[in-house]
Amino acid sequence: MSVTLDSIDLAILTQLQQDATTSNTNLAKKVKMAPSAVLERVKKLKQKGVILEQTARVHPEYIDLKLLAFIFIKSSEGPGNISVAKQLSKLPEVLELHHIAGEDCYIAKVRARDPQSLAQLMRDKFSKIPGLLSTKTTIVLETLKESNHLPIPKKM
Amino acid sequence: MSVTLDSIDLAILTQLQQDATTSNTNLAKKVKMAPSAVLERVKKLKQKGVILEQTARVHPEYIDLKLLAFIFIKSSEGPGNISVAKQLSKLPEVLELHHIAGEDCYIAKVRARDPQSLAQLMRDKFSKIPGLLSTKTTIVLETLKESNHLPIPKKM
DNA sequence: TGTTTTGCTGAATTAAATTCTGGATATGGA
DNA sequence: TCCATATCCAGAATTTAATTCAGCAAAACA
Numbered sequence: 287m288s289v290t291l292d293s294i295d296l297a298i299l300t301q302l303q304q305d306a307t308t309s310n311t312n313l314a315k316k317v318k319m320a321p322s323a324v325l326e327r328v329k330k331l332k333q334k335g336v337i338l339e340q341t342a343r344v345h346p347e348y349i350d351l352k353l354l355a356f357i358f359i360k361s362s363e364g365p366g367n368i369s370v371a372k373q374l375s376k377l378p379e380v381l382e383l384h385h386i387a388g389e390d391c392y393i394a395k396v397r398a399r400d401p402q403s404l405a406q407l408m409r410d411k412f413s414k415i416p417g418l419l420s421t422k423t424t425i426v427l428e429t430l431k432e433s434n435h436l437p438i439p440k441k442m
Numbered sequence: 443m444s445v446t447l448d449s450i451d452l453a454i455l456t457q458l459q460q461d462a463t464t465s466n467t468n469l470a471k472k473v474k475m476a477p478s479a480v481l482e483r484v485k486k487l488k489q490k491g492v493i494l495e496q497t498a499r500v501h502p503e504y505i506d507l508k509l510l511a512f513i514f515i516k517s518s519e520g521p522g523n524i525s526v527a528k529q530l531s532k533l534p535e536v537l538e539l540h541h542i543a544g545e546d547c548y549i550a551k552v553r554a555r556d557p558q559s560l561a562q563l564m565r566d567k568f569s570k571i572p573g574l575l576s577t578k579t580t581i582v583l584e585t586l587k588e589s590n591h592l593p594i595p596k597k598m
Numbered sequence: 599t600g601t602t603t604t605g606c607t608g609a610a611t612t613a614a615a616t617t618c619t620g621g622a623t624a625t626g627g628a
Numbered sequence: 629t630c631c632a633t634a635t636c637c638a639g640a641a642t643t644t645a646a647t648t649c650a651g652c653a654a655a656a657c658a
Contacts, residue, residue, distance in 0.1 A: 289504055291504060291505070296505070299498065299500050299505070302497075302498035303497055303498050303499075303500055304497070305495070305496065305497070306462045306463065306496040306497050306498045307462065307463075307496050309615095309644085309645060309646085310645070310646065310647090311644080311645055311646085312645095319606075319607090320606065320607050320608065321645080321646075321647090322606080322607075322608080322646095322647075322648080322649090323605070323606050323607075325646075325647070326605075326606085327605090334504075335501055335504075336500060336501050336504045337498050337499070337500060337501075338498075338499040338500065338501050339461070339498075339499050340461065340462040340463045340496065340497070340498045340499070341458075341459055341460070341461070341462050341496070341497060341499060341590060341591070342455070342458035342459050342462045342493050342494075342495070342496045343459075343493070343494040343495050343496070343497060343590055344455050344459055344492060344493060344494065344592050344594065345491055345492050345493075345494050346592055348445055348447060348490075348491075348492045349447070349452070349455070349592060349594050349595065349598070350595075350598065351592055351593075354540065356512075356540075356542075356549060368586070371586045374586075374587075375586055375587040378591075378593035379593060380587065381587075381588075381589050381590065381591070381592075382585070382587055382588050382589065383585075383586040383587040383588075384510065384512075384582040384583075384584070384585050384586065384588075385582070385583045385584040385585075385586060386512075386580050386581065386582055386583060387580065387581045387582075387583055388580060388581075390580075392586075393512060393580065393582075397592060397593075424542050424543065424544060424546075424549065425542065425543045425544075426540040426541070426542055426543075426549075427540075427541045427542060427543055428540070428541040429538070429539075429540050429541075430524070430527045430530075430531055430539040430540065430541060430548075431530075431531040431536065431537070431538055431539040432537075432538050432539075432540075433537050433538065434497060434499055434537065434590060435497070435534075435537070436500050436502055436505060436507055436537075436553060437507075437534035437535060437553075438500065438505050439505065439506075442505070442506065465613085465614060465615085465646095466614070466615065466616090467613080467614060467615085468614095475637075475638085476637065476638045476639065477614080477615080477616090477639095478615095478616075478617080478618090478637075478638070478639080479636070479637045479638070481615075481616070482636075482637080483636090
C-alpha cells in the first residue's frame, strides 16, 4: 500500500499535530473542503499509520515525575537478538528506546520520581534483564524544549 | 496556584493521554460523572498546564524524516546564559533540548531527512550559533519505543 | 472506450459539545 | 459558630459538530 500525501493531507497533519482537538468542521474550513471529505481523509491517515495516535501531553511534574534521564545501555546480544530491548520496552518508565550506532547499544529516555526512584528502577528492573551488561546515566537538569511536532512541509 | 489532582483527574488524564479524541460523553461515562462536570475539569486541567497540549503524533517516515539523531552539544556559556539554547530551540528539526549534568552541556533530539540533511543542518545552522563549541552526534539505527505516555498513578 | 475505483459535495440524521440554572458541599473569615 | 463565598456537580436546554449516505465527477485501469 503506497502512502502518498498531497498538500491537503499535509495541511491536515500540520493542524492536527498542532491541536488534535480541532473540530472536523474547522479543519474543513481551513482546507476548503466539505467536512465529510475531511473526515474521510483523517480516517485514512489514521488507518494508514500516518497519524500514529492522538494524545494529550501531560506535564510530568504534576504527576510527580520530576526526574528525566537518558540512559545508555550495553547488551551482550548479537545483531538480530533484541530480547533486552523487548524487556526494556515493557517498562512504563522507559518512554523511548532507540538502538544506536556506536559502542553503546541503546539509548533510553526514562522518567522517574526522583534520583532514588531511578536507582530503584535500575536495581529492581534493569539488573534483572539477562544480557544487559552496563548502563551509563545522564541526568537532565532542565528541559528547554520537548516536542513531538515534526516540521511538516507544505508540499512534498 | 496549587495544583492538586484527585483520582478522577488522574483517570481523565490517563484516558486522554491514551486517546485525546475520546468524547467528553465517553469520558463522563468512564469516570461516572455528568458530561458538563468532566468538561469543566478538562478545561481546568488545560488551563492549569497539567495538560500541555493535545497533539497528533505523525509518523516521521511518511513526511520523509528518516533520520533520528541525538546530539551532545558543548557551549562556552556560563551558568545563567542560555542564548545557545535559545537559538537551538528555535530550529524545528530540534525536537527536544535538555540541559544535562556532566561535561556536555546539552542533549538535542533531532530529526532530518537523511545524513546529508543533518550535515547540512549542522553546517548551516548549528555552526552559526555563537558560543556553540562542539557537537557529538549519535545516530539512531532503529527506534524500538517512542512514546510520551507517562505512567500515571491511579491516586496520588 | 467502457468499467471501476476514488474522492468529493451537500443534505439528513445522529450524537456530542456547550451553556446555564440550581443545589450541595466545602472553605474561610469574623 | 455562623454567615458569606467559592467549588463542584447534576441535569436540562440549546447550539454545534460528527457521521452517514446518496449521487456525481474525474481519474485510473483494463
